[in-house]
Amino acid sequence: MYANFAMLAGVACAQEWCSEAGCWPRVWLLGGQKCGSTAMFSMLSYTMELRGAEPPPTKETHFWDWAALQKRNYSLPDFLKLFPRANGLEGTPNHLSTPLVPGMLARAMIPSVRTAVKLIAVLREPIARELSLYNHERALGFDWDTDPGVCSASGSHAFEDFAACQLEAYGRLEANISQYDDAQRKLYLELSYGIWNGLYVAHIDAWRRSFSRRQLYLVSYDAMSEPTKMATDVAKFLGLFPLKRQVWLPVRNANNNTKKQRTITCDIRDDLHAVFQPWNARLYETLREDLEQGLAPEHEPAFPEFKLHPCGD
Numbered sequence: 001m002y003a004n005f006a007m008l009a010g011v012a013c014a015q016e017w018c019s020e021a022g023c024w025p026r027v028w029l030l031g032g033q034k035c036g037s038t039a040m041f042s043m044l045s046y047t048m049e050l051r052g053a054e055p056p057p058t059k060e061t062h063f064w065d066w067a068a069l070q071k072r073n074y075s076l077p078d079f080l081k082l083f084p085r086a087n088g089l090e091g092t093p094n095h096l097s098t099p100l101v102p103g104m105l106a107r108a109m110i111p112s113v114r115t116a117v118k119l120i121a122v123l124r125e126p127i128a129r130e131l132s133l134y135n136h137e138r139a140l141g142f143d144w145d146t147d148p149g150v151c152s153a154s155g156s157h158a159f160e161d162f163a164a165c166q167l168e169a170y171g172r173l174e175a176n177i178s179q180y181d182d183a184q185r186k187l188y189l190e191l192s193y194g195i196w197n198g199l200y201v202a203h204i205d206a207w208r209r210s211f212s213r214r215q216l217y218l219v220s221y222d223a224m225s226e227p228t229k230m231a232t233d234v235a236k237f238l239g240l241f242p243l244k245r246q247v248w249l250p251v252r253n254a255n256n257n258t259k260k261q262r263t264i265t266c267d268i269r270d271d272l273h274a275v276f277q278p279w280n281a282r283l284y285e286t287l288r289e290d291l292e293q294g295l296a297p298e299h300e301p302a303f304p305e306f307k308l309h310p311c312g313d
C-alpha cells in the first residue's frame, strides 16, 4: 500500500540508517505489553510495508530490554543485522517500560537517526492490561520472569492473588519509584510485568528525556475499535501516503481458553485503581499540556481517559 517508504518524514537517505552490519529500524512499536501490540504490529507490517526483524515477521527482538537488564551482551552490529533493509519495524513491548532503554538507544544512535526515528506506544487501561498479562502467563503455564521474589501469575490461584502480591510489592517500593532514572534491576523486576508496566506517565517521561515528544505517538487501546481512523492517523505520523482503503485489525494474543479469568472482584479492582488513578491523572494532564503547547506529534488525537475497569463479586 505504501510503495515509497523514503517518504517517511525526516529521513534524508538510506545510508544514514544503514551500515555494513544492517539498518536501524525506522519505526519502534514500544508496547505497551498486553496493550494490543501484536495486532498493531500486524497492521503496521501489512498496511504500511514495514518489516519486522529477520527472519520476518519477528516482532520482538528483546535486544534492548535484555541488554538493559544485563540478560545479554550488548553488540550493536548483532542488532542491526536483524534489519537488513531500511524499512524496519521493532516491536518489543517491554521497551516502553524498561528503565535505561531510552537512554541506551539514544546514545547508540547517530544524531540524524536519533532525531528521525518514529516511536509508537499503545496505552490500555492498566487494570485490564494487568489482567491480560495474568491470563497470558496462565495460558503459557509459566512466568516470563522467573527471578525469585517476582510475583508469579502462573502460580497464583486467581488474578486477585497475583494482584495482591503486586500491590504488596508496590507498597514496599513506592518511595523509590520516583527515582526512575536510577531504577535498580530489583525495583524494576519485582513489579516488572504487573503494576510497573501500567505506570505509563513515568515511562513516557523517561522516553522524552532521550527523544523528542514529537517522535513519540501515543495511541489509546480504545482507538483500535476504529482501525481505519487509527491507522490513518498513524500513517500521517509516519509521513506515509494517506490510506486508500479500509484497514482490518486482526485479533492476536487473545488467549481465549477456558481458564481465562474475565471478571475480577470489586475489592481488588478498587485497590488497583487507588494505585493507578494518580498515575493516570498525571498522564492525562501531561498529554493535555503536550497538545496545548504543540509538543505532541501533529496528528496525535486527544487522549481519552481510561474507563474504569468493570468488576463483579
Ligand SMILES: Nc1ncnc2c1ncn2[C@@H]1O[C@H](COP(=O)(O)OS(=O)(=O)O)[C@@H](OP(=O)(O)O)[C@H]1O
Pocket (backbone or CB within 6 Å): 032, 033, 034, 035, 036, 037, 038, 039, 093, 128, 131, 132, 133, 135, 136, 224, 225, 249, 250, 251, 252, 253, 254, 255
Ligand atoms: N484487534 C484487537 N483489538 C483490541 N484488542 C486486541 C486486538 N487484538 C488483540 N487484542 C488484545 O490485546 C491483548 C494482547 O496484547 P499484546 O499483543 O500487546 O500482548 S503481548 O504483550 O505482545 O504479549 C489481548 O488482550 P486480552 O484478551 O484482554 O488478554 C488481546 O485480546
